[in-house]
Amino acid sequence: MTQSDARRWRRFALCSSLMLAVPASVYADEALEKKFAAFQSQTTNQIRSLKRQIQNEQEKFKINGFATAGITRSDNKNRQYLRISENDIDDTNNTLADSNVGIQLTFKPLDKMEFVTQILAQAKEQWEPTVTWAYLKYQLDPQFAVKAGKMRLPYYLASEYIDVGYSYHWVRPPSELYSVFIDNYTGVELEHRFNLGGGWVNQAKMFYGGVGERYRGHASEESATTDAFDFGMENVRGIEERIFWGPLLLRASYTAGKFRLVVPGYEQGWVYDRDYRYIVGGVQYDDGGLYFTAEYANSEIEDYSKNKPYTTTLGYNIGNTMPYITLSRVNDKDQVFGDTQQKSILLGVRYYVNGNISLKAGIQRFSDFGDTDGQFSWVGGGNSWEAPPIEKSVKVYSFSVNSVF
Numbered sequence: 001m002t003q004s005d006a007r008r009w010r011r012f013a014l015c016s017s018l019m020l021a022v023p024a025s026v027y028a029d030e031a032l033e034k035k036f037a038a039f040q041s042q043t044t045n046q047i048r049s050l051k052r053q054i055q056n057e058q059e060k061f062k063i064n065g066f067a068t069a070g071i072t073r074s075d076n077k078n079r080q081y082l083r084i085s086e087n088d089i090d091d092t093n094n095t096l097a098d099s100n101v102g103i104q105l106t107f108k109p110l111d112k113m114e115f116v117t118q119i120l121a122q123a124k125e126q127w128e129p130t131v132t133w134a135y136l137k138y139q140l141d142p143q144f145a146v147k148a149g150k151m152r153l154p155y156y157l158a159s160e161y162i163d164v165g166y167s168y169h170w171v172r173p174p175s176e177l178y179s180v181f182i183d184n185y186t187g188v189e190l191e192h193r194f195n196l197g198g199g200w201v202n203q204a205k206m207f208y209g210g211v212g213e214r215y216r217g218h219a220s221e222e223s224a225t226t227d228a229f230d231f232g233m234e235n236v237r238g239i240e241e242r243i244f245w246g247p248l249l250l251r252a253s254y255t256a257g258k259f260r261l262v263v264p265g266y267e268q269g270w271v272y273d274r275d276y277r278y279i280v281g282g283v284q285y286d287d288g289g290l291y292f293t294a295e296y297a298n299s300e301i302e303d304y305s306k307n308k309p310y311t312t313t314l315g316y317n318i319g320n321t322m323p324y325i326t327l328s329r330v331n332d333k334d335q336v337f338g339d340t341q342q343k344s345i346l347l348g349v350r351y352y353v354n355g356n357i358s359l360k361a362g363i364q365r366f367s368d369f370g371d372t373d374g375q376f377s378w379v380g381g382g383n384s385w386e387a388p389p390i391e392k393s394v395k396v397y398s399f400s401v402n403s404v405f
Contacts, residue, residue, distance in 0.1 A: 062106040068165035070098030070172075070400035076376070078387070081366075081396055082175055083377035084337075086124050089396060090379065098172055098400055099123035102163055104133070112139040120163050132163065132184060147189040154205055154240040154253050155180060157282045157295060165402035169291070169324055169350045171360045172398065174311040175375055176330035176344065177295055180278070185209040185236050196243075205240040211257075233257040233276060247287040253280050259301050274302040291315040291322065307332040320352040329368075330375070342366050342374030357403045367393040 072094050074081055081089035087097040102120040109115075118133035135149030152159050156178060161167040187209015196202050212232040238255035259276035282295035294312035299305070308331060315324025326346040333339055348362030366374055369390055376394065378387040 060108045062108075063103060064106075065101070065103045065405045066164045066166060066403065067101040067405075068098055068400050068402045069095075070165075070398065071095050072097055072171070072396060072398040074394055074396045076391060076394045078378065078380055079373060079376035079390060079394070080379050081376050081394070082179075083379075084375075085175075085179070088124075096123040098165070098398070100163065100165075101127075102132075113137070118163075143192055143194050145191045145193075147191070148187070150184055150186045151189060151207075151209075153183055153185050153211075153236075153255060154207070154238075155183070155255065155278065155280055155297075156253075157249070157251055157284055157293065159183070164404065165360070165400060166356075166358050166404045169313070169315060169322060169360065170326065170346070170348060171362050171400045174326060174328040174344070174346070176328035176342065177297060177309045177311045179309075179330075179375070180299075182211050182231070182233060185211045185233075187236065199245055201244040203242040203244070206238075207240075208237045210234050210236055231261040233259050247285055249284040251280075251282045251284070254278075259304075261304075271301065271304045274304055276301050289317050291317065291324065303335075305332060305334045307334075321349060322351075323347075323349045339370075339372050340375060341368065341370040341372045343368045356405060357401065359399075359401055361399045362397075364396045364398070365393055366396070 072089055074089055074091055077091040079090070081087065082097070088094065089097050100120060100122045102118060104116065104118045107115045114137050116133055116135055116137065117131060119129050120132045121127045121129045131150065133150060133152065135147045135151050137145060137147045139145045152162070154160070156162075156173075158168050158173060158178070162173060162178070162183070165171075185207070187207060189205055189207040191203065191205050193201065193203045210233060234257060236255065236257040238253060240253040241251065243250040255276075255278040257276045259271060259274045261271040278297065278299045280295060280297045282293065284293040285291070292312075292314050294310070296310040297308065299307040299309075309329060311326060311328040313324055313326040315322045324347075326348065327343070328346070329343040331339075331341050344364050344366045346362050346364040348360065351359045353359060366376075369392075373390050374394075376390060380387055
């Protein structure tokens with residue numbers, strides 16, 4: 001073999017080795033890509049599984065909140081409006097009467113079971129948190145549900161959302177009707193919801209339990225002049241019916257029980273083991289434009305008080321704005337705190353800023369007090385019976401910012 005032939009063989013061998021090496025590199029890259037693709041698929045599946053777990057946990061536990069910041073004042077410097085409710089509205093700017101903040105926690109450990117609690121802090125109560133709801137709900141089937149715990153007494157159309165200012169059009173619900181100081185009870189409730197046909201739906205509630213609010217010990221009939229304050233109800237039972245049809249809602253409720261009230265310092269200020277009865281009927285129509293609601297109540301405590309208040313509202317939605325007018329009246333015969341008589345006319349407006357914020361304003365004129373001070377209290381010196389009579393009319397101006405989150 002010549003030197004020239006040797007060089008040719010060496011070049012051939014080198015080219016052959018390079019040709020064999022290229023496919024090996026290609027095969028190595030393909031194997032690496034397959035491993036990477038398998039790892040990427042595994043990681044994607046793990047991320048999806050984690051997202052599903054997080055979503056399931058989020059569905060089990062929900063937090064909703066609400067808040068109201070309000071300012072109000074009246075044109076009367078000698079009397080305070082709703083003083084018995086610690087609102088103390090007079091002729092100075094009051095930012096405490098309507099301001100509150102609350103949260104609602106919902107935990108759903110099972111598909112048919114949930115625990116609900118609502119915590120409310122009010123400015124007029126020095127922002128002290130109070131548990132207003134704390135109940136367990138179990139959905140027996142699509143029609144029946146049972147609740148147990150601390151719940152709202154179903155007196156009115158707005159009872160369940162009375163603390164959430166964003167959910168209704170007034171700055172505050174009309175006090176002529178919405179002034180019952182017993183609004184929660186601890187017990188059980190059975191709910192039945194079913195279709196009546198023709199678009200009509202019936203929702204019925206039956207409830208049983210008790211109410212108790214006691215301060216500085218237990219009071220009794222014999223200790224009415226001590227420093228103990230005690231009120232509540234025993235053997236509370238009742239029923240609520242709501243019938244829905246499109247924009248129309250018809251509602252009625254009946255509540256009964258044994259009522260007690262002991263007021264310190266009042267020899268006549270005790271009411272013990274008296275039969276209590278509260279009947280309320282109402283109607284609401286809301287088609288997105290026209291809004292109308294009316295409620296009438298008949299309240300009686302045996303040998304103590306009788307009251308037949310009512311309120312009605314007419315409004316119309318114009319875009320995000322709803323102007324409205326509300327007429328209300330109360331005529332309460334009360335043997336302990338004295339009679340209460342008044343009527344009011346409220347001109348108000350609600351404006352939706354967005355799905356979380358609304359602005360509300362109103363001017364309310366109170367009159368027709370008879371021989372009473374209505375729901376106003378004398379704040380001057382001396383005894384209340386020495387006070388001059390209340391003016392023929394008193395105006396209250398209110399504004400609030402309301403939010404849900």
